[in-house]
Amino acid sequence: MEVDRETGATQIVGFTAVDDFGRVINPMIVEGQVHGGLAQGIGQALTEGCAYDDTGQLITGSLADYCIPRANDLPLFKLDMRETPCTHNPLGVKGCGEAGAIGAPAAVMNAITDALGVKDVPMPATAQNVWRAMHRA
Amino acid sequence: MHAFQYHRPTSSKEAIGLAGQKAEGRYLAGGQSLVQAMKLRLSSPSDLIDLGTIKELAGVKVSGSAVEIGAMTRHAEVAASAEVKRAIPSLAAMAGMIGDRQVRHMGTIGGSLANNDPAADYPAAVLALNATVTTNKRKIGADQYFKGLYETALEPSELITAVSFQVPKRGAYMKFKNPASRFALVGVFVADFGSGNVRVGVTGAGPSAFRQTEMEKALSAKFAPEAVAAIKVKPDGLNNDLHASPEYRAHLITVMCKRAVEQALK
Numbered sequence: 001m002e003v004d005r006e007t008g009a010t011q012i013v014g015f016t017a018v019d020d021f022g023r024v025i026n027p028m029i030v031e032g033q034v035h036g037g038l039a040q041g042i043g044q045a046l047t048e049g050c051a052y053d054d055t056g057q058l059i060t061g062s063l064a065d066y067c068i069p070r071a072n073d074l075p076l077f078k079l080d081m082r083e084t085p086c087t088h089n090p091l092g093v094k095g096c097g098e099a100g101a102i103g104a105p106a107a108v109m110n111a112i113t114d115a116l117g118v119k120d121v122p123m124p125a126t127a128q129n130v131w132r133a134m135h136r137a
Numbered sequence: 138m139h140a141f142q143y144h145r146p147t148s149s150k151e152a153i154g155l156a157g158q159k160a161e162g163r164y165l166a167g168g169q170s171l172v173q174a175m176k177l178r179l180s181s182p183s184d185l186i187d188l189g190t191i192k193e194l195a196g197v198k199v200s201g202s203a204v205e206i207g208a209m210t211r212h213a214e215v216a217a218s219a220e221v222k223r224a225i226p227s228l229a230a231m232a233g234m235i236g237d238r239q240v241r242h243m244g245t246i247g248g249s250l251a252n253n254d255p256a257a258d259y260p261a262a263v264l265a266l267n268a269t270v271t272t273n274k275r276k277i278g279a280d281q282y283f284k285g286l287y288e289t290a291l292e293p294s295e296l297i298t299a300v301s302f303q304v305p306k307r308g309a310y311m312k313f314k315n316p317a318s319r320f321a322l323v324g325v326f327v328a329d330f331g332s333g334n335v336r337v338g339v340t341g342a343g344p345s346a347f348r349q350t351e352m353e354k355a356l357s358a359k360f361a362p363e364a365v366a367a368i369k370v371k372p373d374g375l376n377n378d379l380h381a382s383p384e385y386r387a388h389l390i391t392v393m394c395k396r397a398v399e400q401a402l403k
Contacts, residue, residue: 067315
């Protein structure tokens with residue numbers, strides 16, 4: 001991760017994910033699933049958050065306010081797999097639907113706290129939240 | 138969306154005539170804000186007067202020290218215009234940063250300025266490049282045009298026909314985008330006209346675009362990033378919303394201004 005010291009804006013410059021999905025029959029669609037999961041996890045870490053006003057009205061009700069990451073917000077992912085066949089089903093397969101979303105938020109948040117030398121940055125780590133964390137430190 | 142009558146005049150005279158008859162009517166320029174507001178039922182005009190086929194309202198004319206852009210010129214056309222790129226490259230670059238590709242191919246300069254969204258990009262350019270907004274009735278100077286949140290000097294049914302920008306010696310626009318909407322969280326347009334005449338237009342930060350006179354003064358004395366780097370903008374009166382606090386916006390004005398000057402000097 002790189003952090004712009006002046007604005008708090010972050011950029012992911014490299015991302016590697018290694019998963020064990022048991023036996024993989026079609027690696028291409030599995031990688032596609034991982035890409036989607038990573039985007040979801042990175043979105044949770046950096047941009048996505050629901051906000052409500054004092055009367056309980058959702059104020060992130062459209063995609064102009066609720067920010068899902070788009071292709072140009074994401075790096076090219078480096079993926080690798082280890083195949084340990086599952087012993088509980090005849091195909092030896094494991095689930096991979098949202099695997100990318102499990103590790104990604106923690107990896108991104110740890111990269112940010114490491115870059116800033118702080119213990120805590122609230123999620124989503126928007127530029128403003130990162131800027132505030134820098135100025136608290 | 139509520140029902141409305143749709144009109145497609147072929148001349149601005151016909152459009153203005155229609156607008157005069159329909160008290161609850163609205164001009165439809167690029168429709169990038171109005172149509173969304175109608176879909177959300179935040180706006181329900183009785184009549185839409187589509188300006189899309191009025192040829193006389195679109196196009197770019199460069200004459201000596203000014204670039205005149207017709208009100209119905211799309212952002213993508215301004216961004217790609219060889220004439221604009223040659224005369225005011227910073228203006229073409231700014232148009233290329235508006236919204237996304239789809240928005241740039243529909244949205245128009247006249248629509249953007251008539252709407253005066255607090256986070257729209259063009260208002261910063263209009264202020265920094267000391268533009269003149271021409272309507273069917275009069276010419277309005279940049280400093281007289283913006284009146285407040287979504288408010289302008291335009292009267293009901295008054296139609297913007299063109300916007301004329303003064304050509305600076307150098308200039309640049311720096312925008313810190315709201316990552317979701319790609320509107321400006323803060324955008325700063327800096328224009329240096331030479332002999333100590335520098336104008337700084339700020340958008341996204343306040344209820345309506347404004348000039349940052351303290352920075353103009355500093356840059357007039359010395360057109361360099363360090364002239365503004367230490368200026369602390371007061372957060373009083375700046376926008377406070379889900380995306381940014383007044384303090385963060387105030388800070389971004391300084392950073393974006395500094396970066397705009399760096400870019401202008403390249």
